Amino acid sequence: MRPESSGVQVSAHFLRKRETVNQIAKYVLMAAAAISVLVTVGIVYVLVSEAVVFFEEVSVWEFISGTSWTPLFAVPTFGILPLLSGTIVVSGIALGVSIPLGLTLAVYLSEYAPDKVRETVKPILELLEGVPTVVYGYFALFLVTPLLQIVFPDLPGFNMLAPGLVMGIMILPYTTSLSEDAMRAVPNSIREGAYALGYSRFHTAVKVVIPAAISGITAAFILAMSRAVGETMVVAIAAGQMANFTFNPMEGAATITAFIVQVSMGDVSHGSVAYMSIFAAGLVLFLLTLTFNLIGFFLRKRYRQAY
Amino acid sequence: MSTDQTSTIQISQSAHQGGQAGKPSETREHWYLEPDGALRARVSNLKFWYADGTQAIDDVSMPLVDKKVTALIGPSGCGKSTFLRCFNRMHDLYQGVKYSGSINLLPEDENLIDLDANIVRMRVGMVFQKPNPFPKSIYENVIAGLKIRGIRKREVLDEIVETSLRQAALWDEVKDRLHQPALSMSGGQQQRLCIARALAVKPEILLLDEPTSALDPIATAKVEDLINELSGNVTVLIVTHNMQQAARISNYTAYMYLGKLIEYNDTNDLFQRPKCQRTEDYITGRFG
Numbered sequence: 001m002r003p004e005s006s007g008v009q010v011s012a013h014f015l016r017k018r019e020t021v022n023q024i025a026k027y028v029l030m031a032a033a034a035i036s037v038l039v040t041v042g043i044v045y046v047l048v049s050e051a052v053v054f055f056e057e058v059s060v061w062e063f064i065s066g067t068s069w070t071p072l073f074a075v076p077t078f079g080i081l082p083l084l085s086g087t088i089v090v091s092g093i094a095l096g097v098s099i100p101l102g103l104t105l106a107v108y109l110s111e112y113a114p115d116k117v118r119e120t121v122k123p124i125l126e127l128l129e130g131v132p133t134v135v136y137g138y139f140a141l142f143l144v145t146p147l148l149q150i151v152f153p154d155l156p157g158f159n160m161l162a163p164g165l166v167m168g169i170m171i172l173p174y175t176t177s178l179s180e181d182a183m184r185a186v187p188n189s190i191r192e193g194a195y196a197l198g199y200s201r202f203h204t205a206v207k208v209v210i211p212a213a214i215s216g217i218t219a220a221f222i223l224a225m226s227r228a229v230g231e232t233m234v235v236a237i238a239a240g241q242m243a244n245f246t247f248n249p250m251e252g253a254a255t256i257t258a259f260i261v262q263v264s265m266g267d268v269s270h271g272s273v274a275y276m277s278i279f280a281a282g283l284v285l286f287l288l289t290l291t292f293n294l295i296g297f298f299l300r301k302r303y304r305q306a307y
Numbered sequence: 308m309s310t311d312q313t314s315t316i317q318i319s320q321s322a323h324q325g326g327q328a329g330k331p332s333e334t335r336e337h338w339y340l341e342p343d344g345a346l347r348a349r350v351s352n353l354k355f356w357y358a359d360g361t362q363a364i365d366d367v368s369m370p371l372v373d374k375k376v377t378a379l380i381g382p383s384g385c386g387k388s389t390f391l392r393c394f395n396r397m398h399d400l401y402q403g404v405k406y407s408g409s410i411n412l413l414p415e416d417e418n419l420i421d422l423d424a425n426i427v428r429m430r431v432g433m434v435f436q437k438p439n440p441f442p443k444s445i446y447e448n449v450i451a452g453l454k455i456r457g458i459r460k461r462e463v464l465d466e467i468v469e470t471s472l473r474q475a476a477l478w479d480e481v482k483d484r485l486h487q488p489a490l491s492m493s494g495g496q497q498q499r500l501c502i503a504r505a506l507a508v509k510p511e512i513l514l515l516d517e518p519t520s521a522l523d524p525i526a527t528a529k530v531e532d533l534i535n536e537l538s539g540n541v542t543v544l545i546v547t548h549n550m551q552q553a554a555r556i557s558n559y560t561a562y563m564y565l566g567k568l569i570e571y572n573d574t575n576d577l578f579q580r581p582k583c584q585r586t587e588d589y590i591t592g593r594f595g
Contacts, residue, residue: 114402193439193501196395197452197508200428207455212442 048287050279056271063280069243071260071274078277080284082245086160086253087288090235091228093164094171098224101168102175103210103217109176110183111205123178128172137237140166145238150215158240158252167234174224182216183209215300222296226289232257256285338582339369339571342559347373347512347542348394348419355386355393358403363389364407365566371512373413376534376543378557378574380550382403382589385535386566387546391514394544395431396424412511432510436517438497440489440504445481448489448500452508467507475503476533495526499533506541513537515545519552531556550590554578562586 034260055063058078066079105125109118142161149155186209210217240252241262254262260278268274348371355364356574363386371377379387389398398404407416412430419427432452440448449468450458458464468485472478477499481492489500498518505513515534519527534556537543547553552561554574561571562585568584570577581587588594 187374187439189435189437189439190441192400193399193436193441194451196397196428196433196435197455197504198425199455200425203455207451210440 018110020270029274031033044286046072047279047283050276051283054273054276054280057276058280065246069254071263072268076274078273078280079245080256080281082243083254083256083281084284085245085247085261086235086239086243086258087229087255087285089160089249089253090164090167090239090255090277091225093128093161094167094228094231095221095225097165097168098175098228099221100170102172102220102224105172106180106183106217107205107210110180111201111209122180125176126173128170133170133171133231133233134237136166136170137163137234140232140234140238152250155250156240156252158238158242159250160235160239161249163234163238164187164249166238167228167231169228170231170234171224174227175220178220182213182220185216186212215302218299219296222299223291225292229288229292230257232261235292236261256281260285324436326437328359330482334585337566337567337569338586340474340559340573340576342370342372342573344375345373346370346413348413349411352408353390353393353408354406355389355398356405357398358401363566364393367563367566367568369561369568369571371542371544372559373542374480374539376538376545377559377561378553378554379544379546379561379563380548380553381563382594383548385563387563388516389566390563391516391544391546392433394419394512394514395433396427397433399424399454429508430510431512431514432505432508432520433514433516434498434505437521438494438501440492440497440500442488444486444488445489445492445500446485448504449507451504456508471503471507472500474506474533474537476529476536477503480547495522495529498499498526500528502530502533506537510541515543517546517548520548527552547568550578562589564589 063078063080065081066077067081068077068079069082070077109121113121140162141157144166145155145157145159148159148162155161183205183304190208190212191204194208199208235255236258239254239258241254241258242252243259244251244253246253260281263274350367350369350371353364353367356362366388368389379390381387387489392398393406396412398406404418409420411418418432425535441451443451446468449471450464453464453467458467469478469482472481477496480496481500489497492500498521501514502513502518519530522530531552534543534545538556538558545553545557557574559571560574560577562569562577562583565587568582570581572582576582577586581590585594
């Protein structure tokens with residue numbers, strides 16, 4: 001026997017209306033997705049097209065091999081290496097501070113801390129994210145540098161060490177919060193399995209939980225790295241704005257971002273080679289972060305665990 | 308396997324007859340067998356409270372016979388898993404729990420409630436309801452417990468990996484892919500890997516917490532065969548909510564209800580001639 005129908009009549013008009021809403025929703029959502037893609041494509045287009053004009057004036061080889069960057073001098077030179085070295089040193093110090101500190105903190109919050117402590121510490125930590133970067137810059141210049149000068153009397157007022165250290169604290173929320181999330185996502189059954197074998201709390205964290213969460217932890221580090229490379233204000237304020245080809249953190253130097261902000265302030269005429277150079281520098285920055293993100297993407301794919 | 312099944316059928320029939328006769332069971336509230344043979348542990352007046360104050364174990368005393376399989380049965384929520392997890396102090400991972408009474412490991416006669424929890428877990432192994440291999444290779448899973456005991460010699464590890472996997476009846480299936488991820492195996496294989504991982508460190512007692520409840524019937528049969536093989540070599544305490552399973556694989560059975568131990572008996576006797584009315588009601592399906 002066939003079951004009887006419910007008997008509720010659906011009008012053709014109602015079905016048509018429903019279908020129209022469905023269609024409209026689909027296009028609105030597609031448009032939203034398209035805007036984000038188009039903006040990205042637009043930025044890349046501007047960067048590349050302006051950089052091409054720059055490279056008509058300056059050879060690519062001079063750009064990537066030159067050790068002097070003086071676009072604003074009477075006799076300008078356009079070697080990107082000094083900016084790149086500044087960027088690498090400052091970001092390196094920042095990551096050197098942030099990764100060990102962030103991972104330790106994440107292990108503590110995820111594996112040791114009682115719920116109450118975690119619920120207090122985590123929001124405070126995430127508050128660090130909300131501090132304007134200008135504040136961090138002055139913090140580096142007027143507090144950290146003088147303190148460091150007590151230990152290193154020869155340290156100049158503008159140096160890469162202080163902004164590097166401060167930036168390490170600044171990106172701490174990224175390294176800690178995201179790696180802690182990844183560790184907490186490791187199912188409790190795996191933790192209990194480790195304890196049941198006689199693992200101590202520390203061994204469980206280091207030998208079982210961290211390896212199981214490695215894909216999320218990597219993602220956190222990559223994000224922190226991109227953030228450090230792209231950071232502007234702290235270095236522009238506290239590291240000086242003199243391009244300087246050195247890997248010595250005790251010296252002042254400019255990073256790619258610090259140079260871009262300096263030129264964008266407006267004392268360079270529109271359309272000059274110096275003006276164009278910020279697009280070439282911006283392109284290098286873009287490629288740098290793109291590379292990190294790609295590495296992160298593949299590492300994540302490689303180590304992803306499904307539970 | 309077939310003999311096991313007929314014995315199962317006999318169990319329920321004789322139990323029914325016993326119920327009709329109704330003589331010996333009605334009078335007894337509790338009945339505990341004093342088993343022959345060496346003991347591996349003795350539980351005395353064990354009580355356990357969770358952090359919220361609920362008492363999950365109420366005055367349980369029970370022997371655990373050396374190198375035999377003991378099954379814990381009872382309806383959901385009767386405290387059998389809680390009882391099992393007292394043996395390796397798993398509850399200590401969560402704050403605010405309380406024990407009283409003792410679980411003495413024999414022959415040393417040490418109360419494991421008083422020992423350091425990590426030391427207890429080094430001596431008492433456990434396999435869980437859901438397979439929980441580490442996201443590492445099969446080989447690394449088996450040696451996980453050995454490494455933290457400081458055993459690092461390659462030849463020693465290789466040998467223990469082979470014997471443990473053979474004991475867990477997994478060797479032939481995985482010997483050619485020891486270095487592949489454990490999570491690529493089927494659920495049943497993962498569970499046998501977890502058993503191999505627990506056996507690799509030669510535990511004094513092996514706890515099994517409903518080890519087949521997440522497995523299909525074929526995988527379940529394999530794990531049951533494996534537990535039968537372990538009997539005579541390893542002291543096993545297993546929680547199961549499948550009475551047929553308890554009848555098939557255990558030498559001794561304990562029936563728990565509302566945190567209390569009702570009857571502890573030889574498995575055949577418990578299922579064929581239960582001494583307590585409440586045991587009989589449960590195994591004949593009149594209750595639970």
